Amino acid sequence: MKFIIQKDYLVRSVQDVMKAISSRTTIPILTGIKIVAHEEGVTLTGSDSDISIESFIPTEENGKSVVDIERAGSIVLQAKYFSEIVKKLPKDTVEIEVENHFMTKIKSGKAEFNLNGLDAQEYPLLPQIEDQNVFQLPTDLLKHMIRQTVFAVSTSETRPILTGVNWKVYNSELICIATDSHRLALRKAKIAAGKLAADFQANVVIPGKSLNELSKILDESEEMVDIVITDYQVLFRTKHLLFFTRLLEGNYPDTSRLIPDNSKTDIMVNTKEFLQAIDRASLLARDGRNNVVKLSTLANNMIEISSNSPEIGKVVEEIQCESIEGEELKISFSAKYMMDALKVLESTEIRTSFTGAMRPFLIRTSNDDSIVQLILPVRTY
Amino acid sequence: MKFIIQKDYLVRSVQDVMKAISSRTTIPILTGIKIVAHEEGVTLTGSDSDISIESFIPTEENGKSVVDIERAGSIVLQAKYFSEIVKKLPKDTVEIEVENHFMTKIKSGKAEFNLNGLDAQEYPLLPQIEDQNVFQLPTDLLKHMIRQTVFAVSTSETRPILTGVNWKVYNSELICIATDSHRLALRKAKIAAGKLAADFQANVVIPGKSLNELSKILDESEEMVDIVITDYQVLFRTKHLLFFTRLLEGNYPDTSRLIPDNSKTDIMVNTKEFLQAIDRASLLARDGRNNVVKLSTLANNMIEISSNSPEIGKVVEEIQCESIEGEELKISFSAKYMMDALKVLESTEIRTSFTGAMRPFLIRTSNDDSIVQLILPVRTY
Numbered sequence: 001m002k003f004i005i006q007k008d009y010l011v012r013s014v015q016d017v018m019k020a021i022s023s024r025t026t027i028p029i030l031t032g033i034k035i036v037a038h039e040e041g042v043t044l045t046g047s048d049s050d051i052s053i054e055s056f057i058p059t060e061e062n063g064k065s066v067v068d069i070e071r072a073g074s075i076v077l078q079a080k081y082f083s084e085i086v087k088k089l090p091k092d093t094v095e096i097e098v099e100n101h102f103m104t105k106i107k108s109g110k111a112e113f114n115l116n117g118l119d120a121q122e123y124p125l126l127p128q129i130e131d132q133n134v135f136q137l138p139t140d141l142l143k144h145m146i147r148q149t150v151f152a153v154s155t156s157e158t159r160p161i162l163t164g165v166n167w168k169v170y171n172s173e174l175i176c177i178a179t180d181s182h183r184l185a186l187r188k189a190k191i192a193a194g195k196l197a198a199d200f201q202a203n204v205v206i207p208g209k210s211l212n213e214l215s216k217i218l219d220e221s222e223e224m225v226d227i228v229i230t231d232y233q234v235l236f237r238t239k240h241l242l243f244f245t246r247l248l249e250g251n252y253p254d255t256s257r258l259i260p261d262n263s264k265t266d267i268m269v270n271t272k273e274f275l276q277a278i279d280r281a282s283l284l285a286r287d288g289r290n291n292v293v294k295l296s297t298l299a300n301n302m303i304e305i306s307s308n309s310p311e312i313g314k315v316v317e318e319i320q321c322e323s324i325e326g327e328e329l330k331i332s333f334s335a336k337y338m339m340d341a342l343k344v345l346e347s348t349e350i351r352t353s354f355t356g357a358m359r360p361f362l363i364r365t366s367n368d369d370s371i372v373q374l375i376l377p378v379r380t381y
Numbered sequence: 382m383k384f385i386i387q388k389d390y391l392v393r394s395v396q397d398v399m400k401a402i403s404s405r406t407t408i409p410i411l412t413g414i415k416i417v418a419h420e421e422g423v424t425l426t427g428s429d430s431d432i433s434i435e436s437f438i439p440t441e442e443n444g445k446s447v448v449d450i451e452r453a454g455s456i457v458l459q460a461k462y463f464s465e466i467v468k469k470l471p472k473d474t475v476e477i478e479v480e481n482h483f484m485t486k487i488k489s490g491k492a493e494f495n496l497n498g499l500d501a502q503e504y505p506l507l508p509q510i511e512d513q514n515v516f517q518l519p520t521d522l523l524k525h526m527i528r529q530t531v532f533a534v535s536t537s538e539t540r541p542i543l544t545g546v547n548w549k550v551y552n553s554e555l556i557c558i559a560t561d562s563h564r565l566a567l568r569k570a571k572i573a574a575g576k577l578a579a580d581f582q583a584n585v586v587i588p589g590k591s592l593n594e595l596s597k598i599l600d601e602s603e604e605m606v607d608i609v610i611t612d613y614q615v616l617f618r619t620k621h622l623l624f625f626t627r628l629l630e631g632n633y634p635d636t637s638r639l640i641p642d643n644s645k646t647d648i649m650v651n652t653k654e655f656l657q658a659i660d661r662a663s664l665l666a667r668d669g670r671n672n673v674v675k676l677s678t679l680a681n682n683m684i685e686i687s688s689n690s691p692e693i694g695k696v697v698e699e700i701q702c703e704s705i706e707g708e709e710l711k712i713s714f715s716a717k718y719m720m721d722a723l724k725v726l727e728s729t730e731i732r733t734s735f736t737g738a739m740r741p742f743l744i745r746t747s748n749d750d751s752i753v754q755l756i757l758p759v760r761t762y
Contacts, residue, residue, distance in 0.1 A: 078693065081664060081665060081693060081694070084664050085661070085664055088657070088660060088661050088664065089661075090657060090661075103694075110698050110699045110700070111658070111661055111696070111697075111698040112696065112697055112698065113661075113664075113665070113694060113695070113696045114694045114695050114696070115665075115693065115694035116692070116693060116694050276469070276471060277492070279469060280466070280469050280470075280471075280492055280494075283462060283465050283466055283469065283494075284462060284494070284496075311497070312459065312462060312496065312497060313462070313484075313485075313494060313495045313496035313497050314494075314495050315492070315493065315494045315495070316492075316493050317491050317492040317493065318491045319491070
């Protein structure tokens, strides 16, 4: 194998596949990056066996030469060293050549590295996924849907299925749901049916960690991402990137009955003012009081946010609301859960719908039902 | 105590005194910030008993009102909560009032905090330092002198005196020296003798940690800092800030004989090229080889930087030097020490002076003897 490549393309590709590589893997060859040089360009692969990422660098892009392949071939190089080396090379082009016994020469300007490589034949093969049921989402919408749900997954391994996000596809709609059993985030969107059978349905659970890594690797753009859901894997495909993740096994709980369809108190309030008041009230609640704050309705469309930690002190703040409809209310909830929900709602006004101090309540934007946040209150009375 | 204050002044002052406060102190009241309101303004104090910082906020600055004192008095408030609260207050002004039993009300807009305070009478008094021997340095020069020496202090407690920087004053000159016994950094500068006796001399050791905190708290400016050295304390004084640090007890080793006054090989080289080549060579040397790289002189004013870790690979790079004078040389040294030294030299060209592969060598800028870096080589032959 021998090729000369533009350094910035190589650095970018290495950074992308590094997101799948873990230093704590039990399979030694997975600490490496697989590099394959072929007629069309260079393909890099990284994997921790849960997530696998393949990045392709074409020989030319936009009429500009990117890679010059002198001899096809393949090698696996230690990711930890290779990634640091390419970042710090002195010139804009890099020559990479595999010599005897997988010894690989990396040359740029007057700097020359010789790295001990491993046989690429030993690297596990990526799953073959057939292009049967492909649907599409714009990259920025996909990133949004991930951000608006993944924060609500459970971080505890007591119910492993809750560490993932439930993705359901039917009627040309994708619904993403995450819950840690104290709160729930739901986001839905119409999908573009690329090559999707009209009656295609899917109901899978994608590890939260995988979605976080996917989101980091995707640029904010309107380009379409192909999504292929199979029984054990999901593949996300962009122009030069393949991102595979395994699925979580098991049945995701039925969350549809959790969401109340009526309410007794409805509050419309400015998101930022509400968020900042809760943030302030939580300052004194963090240590002793499990970060619980209290909301009480007052007269004249005012609410009061408060918290009291006898050892430290107390805080109280009034907020003018847009409107308060229905019954009076005093309710306590986790400030962290409320702030998490408000931060992803991306709306200047929000509506919270309560059905009493003991029942889960909903937070929504004023006129968009594609996103719902649900929080269970804390009993303090 | 009751006053109304501009929030940005309060936030800045709290941040400054927070640098002295440690959550791990054994003296409970030192987890608090002492606040004193008096006729001239408000004074905040933080201390971990090694470092004490006092920040003064005047009632007005540049003709603009900053603090409105309604009732003089004092209180100690938990630093952890108070610092977070002031940062997150909603309005530009803050009202602080001590009520019964040291309960303190902090009000801004519609947000009202009540914090349990402590009696300021219980707060330890800061040392009284008499203004006998004051000298001065511009703030930016002081920050430079700290940065160029403090990195070389020892991080090990086996010889506690080496965790400090040796400050010597005589002949209207300040000399700062730090060494961890493998390398040494020396920086000197003329001082402005504010109120200094002509024959004033000092030889003290200031904890490296104190100098790091001092450097963070000082703005990059040309304003003068007053420095008062006493037997047990040093005081740094700027317009609105007092910074006290205790000194390390014990005798600092005599380092003057460590610095060789002749050399056998002198190399002049571009600092950035040299630094980057060493950085690259160290990439493979970090794990197995204790970060040791090799420098060899070649013909035609070239040097070679290399490193070899049999399990990982090797790296070699040639650099064109400005000049090489004297004997041929092969020498090994810590890449980290060399990079630390080169980063603080702030010169496009540097001169390294060697007296053989086993002797300490010097790194200096081409035409300035106010800064010297010394490194002990590593024996590998």
